[in-house]
Amino acid sequence: MQFSKTQKKRDTRDDESLLAEYRSGGSLDSLSEIYMRYTGLVFGVCLKYLSDREMAKDAVMGIFEEIIVKAKNPDIKNFRPWLYVLSRNYCLMQLRREKKISVEPLSDFMEFEEDLHPEKMELESNLKNLELCKQKLVVEQRLSIELFFERKLCYLEISENTGFSLKEVKSYIQNGKRNLKICIETLQKGE
């Protein structure tokens, strides 16, 4: 099961090759090979949205039935983000049928841009701005960001050190990161 892109792949062939083989009339084995690489991620997403183990398992199988048909679409360029959007939409539709919540599914082909890590910005000018913006953050956010990015502690360790819950640690880190980004962009525009 591949959680990270940097982890070693089980099969030497990449997703695009197997997908092309499936589209060219190959057997279902090619598609199942790709899907089994992401069943953990799909299961996790389904667990997050459906909050039920059995429902999540059924959703994983249902998503597989859907991609048997939809994977033949030649417009799919990148399978991994497409599978995430498909899984998320499937779970939201399940919730919409059962709980009738007004959740608009995302487009299947919406791509998520990778957020630039603050360390990837220009060093000299951005370091000054970064320090300035950090001072503007809320204490919890600044502390969580410093422990996570500078000391490289995991959420659990930060939680243990600060007494924050895991959810709060995640929230502080994500919100602090977004606020830093906005602040740095504002300063760059001002310059």
Added chain:
Amino acid sequence: MSPEERYALEKESLDDPFLLDALEGLEALPSWPTEVKNIDSLIQKRTENKAKVLWIIWRPISIAASVLLIVGFGLYYFFKGPTKPPIIPLSKIQKKPSTHIVLNPPNPESGSIFKKSKPSPSLIAQSSTEKKASIPNEPVKEDLKKYASDEAKVDFPGAVARVIPRELPDTSNTMADKALALKTSKQNAQEEEKKAPILVSRTLIRVPSASAASNNANGLLSAKTKGLSITETNGILRKSRLGSDSSKDLSEVVITMNGAPLDKNEDTTFPIPEGGIDHFHQYVLTEIKKDTDFHGSVTLEFEVLPNGKIDHIKVINSSNKKLNNKAKKILLNGPVWKGSPTGQSKTLEEEIKFP
């Protein structure tokens, strides 16, 4: 998972929403690795089931298609397939050789053919009781000579008979060849009939003199002498010496008629119809042409009385019973016969062929 590994995952998840959501969901289920393994096995089963389902669907279809194909081919060959003609083995094709003793009249248009006749009981009886006449030593009658066939090369006085063997032609295996062979044989038979002399009466062989017998013994039905073998082959009598070459041996000629030896002193002159044999043949031809409804041949045995009248008519052989009476009528209504000069009744045979 070590803190460093967790940190790596968490750091990566900041840039990967898919990973971020998945981690959030999996954190709530500590046994998620087992669950993921179960899901993988279900997916593999699902993949195999689809193949099985396809096989279950296609298997009966393929079997039905094969059966239909076989039935279709069978029906095609049944109705329109090539049929070979039945092969008739040669052993089943019967050859029916028949030999006919015929005279060689110059007019072969008559429908009667001489046939080898059975020994006449009256003749045999006469030979045993009556005084045996000496073998006449006189030249061949002119009316007999003219009947000799050029082919037979009759030099022997009174020798006017020749045998025409008849055999069915060889047939090949195919129907076409067989038909052609039959056609050819018919044509040959017709040609032979044209050539063949048509005789009315059985030949009674006049015993030749010793000097005449030294020449070709043509015309004899059969003659066996000491050191001399006379046989007939394809209508031509041949003479071959077995031992002695002396003509003196020919004085001991024994004449046989169909295998029955005759007394050499017996009178062998035979009756002739009035007007000659040509006239009789013409009469027979005219009569058989009148009735074309039936076809076949009838062989009659009849006795010519000394006064020339015909008596004791018997049907010896007939291929169509409906022709028997017709043949008898033709014989009875024909020309009067000249009886034997010796005053003896003579038994004769005649075969009339209705075309």
